[in-house]
Amino acid sequence: xxxxxxxxxxxxxxxxxxxxxxxxxxxxxxxxxxxxxxxxxxxxxxxxxxxxxxxxxxxxxxxxxxxxxxxxxxxxxxxxx
Amino acid sequence: xxxxxxxxxxxxxxxxxxxxxxxxxxxxxxxxxxxxxxxxxxxxxxxxxxxxxxxxxxxxxxxxxxxxxxxxxxxxxxxxxxxxxxxxxxxxxxxxxxxxxxxxxxxxxxxxxxxxxxxxxxxxxxxxxxxxxxxxxxxxxxxxxxxxxxxxxxxxxx
Numbered sequence: 563x564x565x566x567x568x569x570x571x572x573x574x575x576x577x578x579x580x581x582x583x584x585x586x587x588x589x590x591x592x593x594x595x596x597x598x599x600x601x602x603x604x605x606x607x608x609x610x611x612x613x614x615x616x617x618x619x620x621x622x623x624x625x626x627x628x629x630x631x632x633x634x635x636x637x638x639x640x641x642x643x
Numbered sequence: 644x645x646x647x648x649x650x651x652x653x654x655x656x657x658x659x660x661x662x663x664x665x666x667x668x669x670x671x672x673x674x675x676x677x678x679x680x681x682x683x684x685x686x687x688x689x690x691x692x693x694x695x696x697x698x699x700x701x702x703x704x705x706x707x708x709x710x711x712x713x714x715x716x717x718x719x720x721x722x723x724x725x726x727x728x729x730x731x732x733x734x735x736x737x738x739x740x741x742x743x744x745x746x747x748x749x750x751x752x753x754x755x756x757x758x759x760x761x762x763x764x765x766x767x768x769x770x771x772x773x774x775x776x777x778x779x780x781x782x783x784x785x786x787x788x789x790x791x792x793x794x795x796x797x798x799x800x801x
Binding site: 581584585587588589590591592593594595603604605606607608609610611612613614 | 667668669670671672673674675676677678683690691711714715718719721722724725749750751752753754794
């Protein structure tokens with residue numbers, strides 16, 4: 563979420579959807595357990611590409627106020643759209 | 644009275660669909676499973692907005708789309724190796740050091756005991772092994788195993 567101190571514009575991601583498989587094969591993969599144990603395994607490797615829920619930039623508004631520092635609702639904030 | 648700085652963020656619910664600040668982010672998912680072991684799963688998810696960190700860590704020179712292409716290309720090279728039977732040929736007839744050795748690719752999955760794994764995609768030539776990518780994966784949980792199992796039937800094939 564928005565961090566007022568750093569004024570960073572963050573993004574939010576939800577679960578991906580519209581996933582499509584762009585690679586799906588059985589491959590020989592060297593499986594390593596620990597430092598010494600290694601053996602070749604046939605593993606299914608699947609690569610999927612999708613889109614996350616829309617990345618949403620959080621709009622940052624910087625306002626000057628001379629009144630006591632009571633945050634106003636967004637609809638009344640100076641410069642709000 | 645000193646001016647004070649106030650910050651306001653636009654509530655997400657107010658953002659319109661056609662808001663120029665909205666865009667579609669891509670997500671890459673990787674699942675590594677085993678045919679005869681339903682509990683075997685190592686997965687990775689890379690969202691486009693997280694990619695810059697990986698790009699920096701791995702010292703990559705491509706954008707997210709190039710990264711996706713390269714991941715697939717590397718896995719395809721590993722598959723081609725198997726199809727060509729290079730592994731077997733080289734083990735049965737080891738070459739001398741002076742003989743040229745074909746470049747070969749392989750995938751190495753390092754699994755640990757803490758639910759983490761590491762998929763390394765390496766290229767081996769006559770001189771050394773060159774790591775191309777190291778992808779940090781997570782071991783499957785009950786929820787993720789179920790999700791992957793269910794998704795297998797609905798996700799379109801390439």
